[in-house]
Every structure is written in structure tokens, then in C-alpha cells.
Amino acid sequence: xxxxxxxxxxxIVTGGNSGIGLGMAAALVDAGCAxxxxxxxxxxxxxALAQLRAKGGRAEAAQCDVSDPRSVDAxxxxxxARFGRVDGCFANAGMGGGGRRSFIERPLTEWRELLATNLDxxxxxxxxxxxxxxxxxxxxxxxxxxxxxxxxxxxxxTARNEHYAASKAALNxxxxxxxVELARHGxxxxxxxxxxxxxxxxxxxxxxxxxxxxxxxxxxMRRFGEPEDFGGIAVYLxxxxxxxxxxxxxxxxxxxxxF
Numbered sequence: 260x261x262x263x264x265x266x267x268x269x270x271i272v273t274g275g276n277s278g279i280g281l282g283m284a285a286a287l288v289d290a291g292c293a294x295x296x297x298x299x300x301x302x303x304x305x306x307a308l309a310q311l312r313a314k315g316g317r318a319e320a321a322q323c324d325v326s327d328p329r330s331v332d333a334x335x336x337x338x339x340a341r342f343g344r345v346d347g348c349f350a351n352a353g354m355g356g357g358g359r360r361s362f363i364e365r366p367l368t369e370w371r372e373l374l375a376t377n378l379d380x381x382x383x384x385x386x387x388x389x390x391x392x393x394x395x396x397x398x399x400x401x402x403x404x405x406x407x408x409x410x411x412x413x414x415x416x417t418a419r420n421e422h423y424a425a426s427k428a429a430l431n432x433x434x435x436x437x438x439v440e441l442a443r444h445g446x447x448x449x450x451x452x453x454x455x456x457x458x459x460x461x462x463x464x465x466x467x468x469x470x471x472x473x474x475x476x477x478x479x480m481r482r483f484g485e486p487e488d489f490g491g492i493a494v495y496l497x498x499x500x501x502x503x504x505x506x507x508x509x510x511x512x513x514x515x516x517x518f
Contacts, residue, residue: 262500265292269342270404270497271335273297273325273384274352276307278458279408279489283349286490287497288316295338297323297352297384325352325380335387344395347404347497348388350381350430355460356423370422377426381407385437385448393444401445406496407434409450411512427452431508438506447505449496454512456484480513 270287274280275296284294288311296311296318298304304320311318319341323334338345354376360369385405392403412420413427430450437448455474457465464470465483475481492509495501510516 263290263494263498265290265494265497268292268346268497269295269338269344270347270349271295271297271338271345271384271388272349272351273323273380274408275349276300276303276320278460279453279456279486280349280351281307281310282486282489283351283493284311284318285314285487286494288314288318289490290494290497291316292347292497293317293342294319295342296320297325297334299324325350325384326375328383331380331383331387335391339391345388345391346402347406348385349406349408349493350384351406351408352380352384353377353408353426356417356420358417358419361419362421365422373422374426377423378429381430381433385433389437389441389446392446393441396444396446402502403441403444403446404497404501405434405437405441405446405448406493407448407450409434409452409508411452411454411510411516413452414516434508435506442505445502447496447501449501449505449507449509451489451492452508452510452512453489454478454484454510454515456486456488458486477518478513478515479518482513484511484513 270292272280272284275284276298301322308320321334321337324330407430409430410427412424417424434448434450
């Protein structure tokens with residue numbers, strides 16, 4: 260059996276109804292994994308399910324706002340009721356900073372709104388998944404995968420986007436802490452740092468000639484990333500092949516950080 264065969268495994272993908280999340284969910288389904296998509300938008304959830312089920316795999320969806328503890332608890336209860344277990348959790352849901360205001364003009368309400376989704380949402384999601392995984396380990400069924408979608412903004416200076424950058428840098432630290440704390444239960448924790456990727460979040464920027472002309476020359480691969488570019492890393496991190504790989508930050512940016 261291939262170490263990348265995920266038959267019998269179950270994964271949660273928050274924000275899995277579009278963009279990078281859907282790209283990861285699609286690859287997981289292709290590898291035999293059952294996927295539970297958590298997303299706020301019911302219509303987008305249904306469109307994602309149609310795409311995932313067309314592959315012949317098992318996929319379900321829960322309407323969930325990851326910034327709301329009650330919503331996360333309800334979604335986790337639904338996951339366990341439908342699938343019986345969780346082997347992997349991809350904390351991918353997030354919102355962009357927009358880059359419209361300077362730091363000195365940023366209202367506290369805007370700062371808190373973004374961190375509530377990007378940081379608090381990941382905390383609540385990962386905590387719920389880890390609690391289940393640790394309980395399973397106590398029953399002799401150790402193991403689990405926690406995967407966080409961070410950003411290259413977490414390691415670069417990002418003008419007018421400091422709230423977004425701060426949320427993602429915090430996720431890097433959270434990932435490393437979980438890797439150490441949860442290793443005794445056979446649970447790994449890793450983060451993915453995307454570069455400039457085509458998605459709903461970046462659609463406005465990437466349709467602007469000024470932005471494209473400034474950024475594209477800095478990408479050695481000479482293209483923007485696609486959601487599908489994150490399928491391979493998702494399958495690897497979910498698989499047996501990554502069982503000794505934890506606490507890492509995977510930069511997937513077409514070489515942007517090097518040039």
C-alpha cells in the first residue's frame with residue numbers, strides 16, 4: 260500500500276469551499292480521504308461538495324464560523340457524528356487584510372475582527388481537533404495531523420497589512436508549540452506559508468496591472484500560484500510518509516522568498 264493512500268482517514272478543512280482550502284480538499288479526496296468542509300457560506304459549501312463528490316470520494320460540509328466557539332463546537336460534533344473520528348485538521352479559514360489603511364489609521368475594531376478569524380479561529384479549530392485526538396490516544400489510538408495555513412506575510416514586512424501579518428506570524432509560533440506539546444500523542448503540527456496565490460482573496464490585486472508588473476518579476480517561477488499547487492503538500496502532511504515530520508513551516512511561493 261502506498262504511504263500516500265489515505266483510505267479510511269478523515270480530515271476537516273476549514274475554509275475548504277474555495278481557494279487553497281478547496282485545492283487541498285480535492286487532493287485529499289483523490290487520495291481516498293473523507294473530507295468535512297467547514298465554511299460560513301452555505302451556497303459555496305454546496306458548490307464545493309458537488310466538485311468533491313464528482314471525484315467519487317466522500318465529502319460533507321458544515322456551516323461554521325470559526326471565530327465563534329459555539330459554531331466550532333457544533334461543527335466538530337457534526338464531524339464526529341458523520342464520520343466517527345478525525346485524523347487530520349487543516350485550519351485554513353481566514354480573511355485578508357486588504358492593504359487599504361496605514362497602521363496609524365487602523366481602528367481597533369478592524370484589528371480585532373481580523374484576528375478573531377485568522378488567529379482565534381485557528382485556535383478554536385485546532386483545540387477542538389487536538390482534544391479529540393488526545394482522547395483517542397488515551398484509548399490506544401494515537402496519531403493525528405494538524406495543519407495551519409499561514410502566509411509568507413508572516414516573515415516579510417507587509418505595509419498596510421500589519422494585522423494580517425501579525426495573525427499569520429502568531430500561527431507559526433502556535434504551530435511550533437503544538438508540535439512539541441502534542442508529539443507524545445503521535446500528533447504532528449505543521450504550517451503552510453503560501454505566496455501570491457490566485458483566489459477570491461487576491462482577485463482584485465491580480466487584476467491590477469500595477470500589482471502584476473511589480474510582483475511577477477520577483478517570482479522565479481513566473482506565475483502566480485493556483486489552489487491545486489497545495490494538493491501535494493496536503494496529502495503528504497496527512498499521510499504516513501510525514502509521521503516524523505513536525506514543527507515545520509512549508510513555504511510554497513514559486514521561489515518568491517529567494518529572489
